[in-house]
Amino acid sequence: MSAAIKTASGKIVKMNSRAGAALPDVNIYRERLWSDAQALIERLDRHAITPDEYIAEVRALHHSVDMAAELKPWIKRTLIERKDQVLNQKTMPKKAWTMQLLYLEPGEVHPPHHHHNLISTQVLLHGRIYVREWDRVARLAPDQILLRTRSDGWFKPGDRMETTEVARNAHWFCADDKPAVILNFYIHGFQSWTFDPPGIRGRRMLDPTHGVQADGLIVARELPLKEGHERFGDMPIVDVPLPRHLPA
Numbered sequence: 138m139s140a141a142i143k144t145a146s147g148k149i150v151k152m153n154s155r156a157g158a159a160l161p162d163v164n165i166y167r168e169r170l171w172s173d174a175q176a177l178i179e180r181l182d183r184h185a186i187t188p189d190e191y192i193a194e195v196r197a198l199h200h201s202v203d204m205a206a207e208l209k210p211w212i213k214r215t216l217i218e219r220k221d222q223v224l225n226q227k228t229m230p231k232k233a234w235t236m237q238l239l240y241l242e243p244g245e246v247h248p249p250h251h252h253h254n255l256i257s258t259q260v261l262l263h264g265r266i267y268v269r270e271w272d273r274v275a276r277l278a279p280d281q282i283l284l285r286t287r288s289d290g291w292f293k294p295g296d297r298m299e300t301t302e303v304a305r306n307a308h309w310f311c312a313d314d315k316p317a318v319i320l321n322f323y324i325h326g327f328q329s330w331t332f333d334p335p336g337i338r339g340r341r342m343l344d345p346t347h348g349v350q351a352d353g354l355i356v357a358r359e360l361p362l363k364e365g366h367e368r369f370g371d372m373p374i375v376d377v378p379l380p381r382h383l384p385a
């Protein structure tokens with residue numbers, strides 16, 4: 138077993154990225170929030186809808202349901218057990234999906250990272266989180282990418298992060314001083330075009346404080362997983378300003 142990843146203060150990091158792990162199939166939640174989502178995955182898979190249309194349809198589905206009421210028992214269980222609750226999960230050779238509730242302990246940070254061939258929707262169900270999201274604009278070097286900031290602020294219950302290969306692919310979020318619960322619904326392997334070549338797995342950490350261009354776009358450096366957690370795992374996001382270009 139590999140050594141646990143820790144933050145600079147020594148907190149052990151809970152890993153919820155697949156990162157190549159073989160995860161068990163789960164199908165314990167079968168209400169409309171899942172069955173309609175599964176129908177959307179099937180439409181995306183046969184190219185009847187585009188990734189952007191899929192994301193919009195998932196949003197419409199979520200708006201048609203009282204999420205807090207529908208998931209109330211699961212939110213309660215997440216807070217009591219203080220751990221993630223996997224509702225639905227399937228892994229196939231080239232594709233995968235997971236619908237789960239994430240438990241964020243007070244102050245827990247998900248350091249800045251980006252994804253490969255992922256489409257995800259994350260909805261805050263309980264508590265308060267701070268979120269920064271970016272579009273990836275270009276790869277500048279083997280370990281550097283250019284980012285455009287899309288959001289930077291506090292989320293209240295109901296607010297959502299939406300991620301595809303081409304929009305808002307990179308993000309960074311943390312809980313305030315109380316626990317938070319997030320619905321995390323992601324699918325892997327459903328996009329034809331990818332920012333980086335095929336074969337990459339899991340989230341990749343970023344340092345968005347590395348630099349900034351005169352046009353305000355952020356020059357982010359990619360970091361090994363361990364370094365990302367050591368660097369950002371203990372700090373509330375509001376305490377880390379993004380670099381700004383200062384005119385001469």
Ligand SMILES: [Fe+2]
Pocket residue numbers: 250252308340
């Ligand atoms: Fe993520």
